[in-house]
Amino acid sequence: MPEAVLSVNGLDGHYGDSHVLHGVNFSIRAGEVVTLVGRNGAGKTSTLRAIMGLLPRRSGSIALRGRQLIGLPPHRIARAGIGYVPDDRGIFASLSVAENLALPPRAQAGALSDGEIDALFPRLKERRASPGTKLSGGEQQMLAIARALRTGARLLLLDEPTEGLAPVIVQQIGAILRDLKSRGYTVLLVEQNVHFAASVADRHIVMENGRVVDSLDNAELAADPGRLDRFLGV
Amino acid sequence: MRLPPLALLALAALALLLAAPWVIYPAFLMKALCFALFAAAFNLLLGYAGLLSFGHAAFFGGAAYVTAHAAKVWGWPPELAILGGTLAAALLGLAMGALAIRRQGIYFAMTTLALAQMLFFLFLQAPFTGGEDGIQGVPQGRLLGLIDLGQPTSAYYAVLAIAALGHLALYRIIHSPFGQVLKAVRDNEARARSLGYEVDRYKLTAFVLSATLAGLAGGTKALVFQIATLADVQWQMSGEVVLMTLLGGIGTVAGPAVGAFLSVGLESALATSGLPVAAVIGAVFIACVLVFRRGLVGEIGARLKIRI
Amino acid sequence: MSVQVLSGQLLLGLINGAFYALLSLGLAVIFGVLGIINFAHGAFYMVGAFAAWGLATYLDVGYWPALVLVPLAMGLLGMGVERLMLKRLAGLDPLYGLLATFGLALVLEGTFRQVYGSSGQPYPVPEALQGGVNLGFMFLPLYRGWVVAASIVVCLATWLAIERTALGARLRAVTERPDVAQALGLNVPLLVTVTFGVAVALAAFAGVMAAPVYQANPLMGSNLIIVVFAVVVIGGMGSLSGAILSGYGLGLAEGMTKVFYPPAANIVVFVIMAVVLMVRPAGLFGRAS
Numbered sequence: 001m002p003e004a005v006l007s008v009n010g011l012d013g014h015y016g017d018s019h020v021l022h023g024v025n026f027s028i029r030a031g032e033v034v035t036l037v038g039r040n041g042a043g044k045t046s047t048l049r050a051i052m053g054l055l056p057r058r059s060g061s062i063a064l065r066g067r068q069l070i071g072l073p074p075h076r077i078a079r080a081g082i083g084y085v086p087d088d089r090g091i092f093a094s095l096s097v098a099e100n101l102a103l104p105p106r107a108q109a110g111a112l113s114d115g116e117i118d119a120l121f122p123r124l125k126e127r128r129a130s131p132g133t134k135l136s137g138g139e140q141q142m143l144a145i146a147r148a149l150r151t152g153a154r155l156l157l158l159d160e161p162t163e164g165l166a167p168v169i170v171q172q173i174g175a176i177l178r179d180l181k182s183r184g185y186t187v188l189l190v191e192q193n194v195h196f197a198a199s200v201a202d203r204h205i206v207m208e209n210g211r212v213v214d215s216l217d218n219a220e221l222a223a224d225p226g227r228l229d230r231f232l233g234v
Numbered sequence: 235m236r237l238p239p240l241a242l243l244a245l246a247a248l249a250l251l252l253a254a255p256w257v258i259y260p261a262f263l264m265k266a267l268c269f270a271l272f273a274a275a276f277n278l279l280l281g282y283a284g285l286l287s288f289g290h291a292a293f294f295g296g297a298a299y300v301t302a303h304a305a306k307v308w309g310w311p312p313e314l315a316i317l318g319g320t321l322a323a324a325l326l327g328l329a330m331g332a333l334a335i336r337r338q339g340i341y342f343a344m345t346t347l348a349l350a351q352m353l354f355f356l357f358l359q360a361p362f363t364g365g366e367d368g369i370q371g372v373p374q375g376r377l378l379g380l381i382d383l384g385q386p387t388s389a390y391y392a393v394l395a396i397a398a399l400g401h402l403a404l405y406r407i408i409h410s411p412f413g414q415v416l417k418a419v420r421d422n423e424a425r426a427r428s429l430g431y432e433v434d435r436y437k438l439t440a441f442v443l444s445a446t447l448a449g450l451a452g453g454t455k456a457l458v459f460q461i462a463t464l465a466d467v468q469w470q471m472s473g474e475v476v477l478m479t480l481l482g483g484i485g486t487v488a489g490p491a492v493g494a495f496l497s498v499g500l501e502s503a504l505a506t507s508g509l510p511v512a513a514v515i516g517a518v519f520i521a522c523v524l525v526f527r528r529g530l531v532g533e534i535g536a537r538l539k540i541r542i
Numbered sequence: 543m544s545v546q547v548l549s550g551q552l553l554l555g556l557i558n559g560a561f562y563a564l565l566s567l568g569l570a571v572i573f574g575v576l577g578i579i580n581f582a583h584g585a586f587y588m589v590g591a592f593a594a595w596g597l598a599t600y601l602d603v604g605y606w607p608a609l610v611l612v613p614l615a616m617g618l619l620g621m622g623v624e625r626l627m628l629k630r631l632a633g634l635d636p637l638y639g640l641l642a643t644f645g646l647a648l649v650l651e652g653t654f655r656q657v658y659g660s661s662g663q664p665y666p667v668p669e670a671l672q673g674g675v676n677l678g679f680m681f682l683p684l685y686r687g688w689v690v691a692a693s694i695v696v697c698l699a700t701w702l703a704i705e706r707t708a709l710g711a712r713l714r715a716v717t718e719r720p721d722v723a724q725a726l727g728l729n730v731p732l733l734v735t736v737t738f739g740v741a742v743a744l745a746a747f748a749g750v751m752a753a754p755v756y757q758a759n760p761l762m763g764s765n766l767i768i769v770v771f772a773v774v775v776i777g778g779m780g781s782l783s784g785a786i787l788s789g790y791g792l793g794l795a796e797g798m799t800k801v802f803y804p805p806a807a808n809i810v811v812f813v814i815m816a817v818v819l820m821v822r823p824a825g826l827f828g829r830a831s
Contacts, residue, residue, distance in 0.1 A: 099708070151727060522641075
């Protein structure tokens with residue numbers, strides 16, 4: 001069994017007075033694609049933000065290949081090798097597409113080359129000079145993923161990459177994720193769309209009220225498709 | 235009947251202040267009381283409407299000039315002269331406030347500072363203000379024809395009465411329905427707006443009330459100290475009233491007065507020390523902002539869990 | 543009125559405008575990344591002028607080295623101020639930043655007043671720029687021409703560095719969304735510190751350039767900063783080019799007023815501010831908030 005790339009143990013998180021994460025535990029092995037599923041407010045986005053060091057207060061343990069991330073500022077966490085795509089994609093309006101792409105510093109060797117990125121995201125290449133926010137939602141999402149890849153990070157955290165996108169774009173993003181998996185990337189994504197989740201991920205971690213309440217792989221999901229509904233309340 | 239802590243405190247303070255002239259120079263006390271009222275008026279805006287005015291010297295000093303001029307040149311009796319100064323401050327407040335509330339936050343602070351500076355230049359050049367010398371030798375006269383303001387002790391009690399009434403008025407304003415809306419605007423302007431309050435109107439009213447009482451303080455000061463000068467309208471004066479309020483506790487009822495006494499005390503102690511007064515005041519400012527943001531009264535209130 | 547008088551006053555206005563532009567540009571940059579208004583910006587300008595004077599008086603270091611050394615030293619001082627003071631105020635109401643820097647301005651100004659009183663210390667025009675040239679319609683003192691040219695070059699270079707370079711892109715990203723920028727691996731705390739330092743260095747640079755024109759005077763900073771606040775209210779801090787243009791424009795407006803109605807010269811900027819607030823509250827270049 002490959003080693004854990006990311007292990008989260010007893011993670012607690014707070015926003016001001018509200019306690020949003022209560023002892024979250026899970027781990028992800030190298031090369032896995034894992035989704036965090038759950039209702040709105042279950043703590044999925046907060047978990048990603050806690051991993052990136054963006055929660056005002058957090059405690060417990062977050063280890064990246066054995067290295068403790070609690071206590072590190074966000075930029076050191078990113079440079080340790082995590083590519084992050086926030087829920088609103090985090091595209092900078094005052095930067096062009098090219099500037100957005102070039103923004104993050106290279107954290108590790110072995111990042112995708114500009115040529116590989118252009119091949120993976122052909123639409124971005126055509127729009128290099130336009131301002132970041134003149135892109136469509138799908139293009140913004142592609143830009144955010146491409147930007148994360150340029151750092152050389154081998155672990156990607158994606159917060160709802162398909163939210164609000166047309167089905168055809170969702171399919172393209174699915175294809176990109178499968179491509180990344182075949183290249184050996186490890187991906188943790190927050191996802192509301194169970195069909196999409198099942199089509200790209202190996203495993204699903206279910207959250208409720210700031211806790212992990214279930215974990216199942218695709219085979220288990222196929223055997224008992226209703227198992228997630230209980231938590232998602234659809 | 236059990237009195238609330240604030241009422242007890244107010245009574246104790248009043249008793250102390252009534253006895254104070256036997257122990258402390260009346261001149262010092264009068265200065266501190268004028269600034270206490272000035273700071274309390276300023277705090278209505280910063281503490282309860284969340285608006286930082288960096289131009290309150292305009293009202294304090296503007297009223298001082300008008301009062302001094304009315305008493306000296308027009309020969310008005312003290313109560314009318316002070317009233318005239320106060321009214322002038324109210325009008326100034328209406329004009330400055332109407333402009334300043336068009337911007338929020340940090341821009342509001344810069345706007346008030348700039349408008350007050352404009353007024354400073356106008357006073358510097360206006361013929362009636364006496365330029366660099368100011369208006370000196372203002373006749374004190376008899377307040378209401380009875381109280382001789384030339385006599386230090388009776389002048390002191392007159393100032394005490396004015397400051398006390400001013401504080402009472404502020405207390406009533408803060409605890410009125412109007413004051414409640416003001417606090418709602420301070421805490422969340424967008425929400426107050428969505429609840430249907432005409433936010434700008436409340437802000438402007440608070441601004442004018444604050445300017446008016448700051449003017450009352452400035453006019454009183456001009457009469458009892460017989461002088462109105464450029465120092466009263468200068469930006470340093472605007473900064474000083476911010477410091478007093480910060481020192482005592484922004485948004486507390488008793489804080490500004492406590493801060494004023496501390497600040498006036500500090501300045502008179504420094505005056506003979508040879509230290510650069512402005513620099514020390516600046517250092518106190520920095521220390522307050524960095525480690526003592528609740529101020530003295532705010533800190534005590536928070537520790538004892540009471541509202542004072 | 544003669545062309546000579548008019549162009550002479552316009553030049554003076556342009557010089558004032560040069561200082562307004564350098565300072566309001568610094569204020570806008572600081573506001574962008576720190577979210578605060580630096581009241582001490584005028585005091586840094588004043589200390590810059592005194593530093594040049596001190597270097598010349600005590601160490602015999604001339605204008606040209608001072609023009610480099612003083613901004614460097616003041617930039618370091620600014621970084622210290624950011625680390626020791628402003629960093630602690632991050633996340634609080636921006637008004638606290640204004641108050642803390644106001645305190646700092648009082649400390650600096652009070653100290654210099656204590657030592658040097660409120661009169662100016664004369665500083666000579668550098669030898670290479672003494673004298674002037676006759677342009678036909680006016681006599682241009684070389685040093686004044688230099689001030690205007692140098693300030694335009696520095697403002698333009700700063701603007702280009704922020705709007706057109708990779709480092710500038712980082713700064714814009716931090717201005718827009720510091721949390722996202724940091725989660726992408728940018729060392730935001732360091733960028734913030736350096737930015738503040740550079741803005742302080744700009745103010746100090748302005749101070750050195752001002753010394754031969756206005757002398758080194760403890761009060762020069764606060765007098766200037768309040769006008770610059772009005773400039774910033776007029777221009778809005780959302781756009782750097784807006785801050786620069788408002789600076790020069792208002793300097794010129796002041797110069798014009800000196801020609802046509804001298805008594806209003808020192809209030810014209812405030813009057814314009816009041817008018818702008820009435821007709822366009824968000825400022826000339828500001829986006830409505």
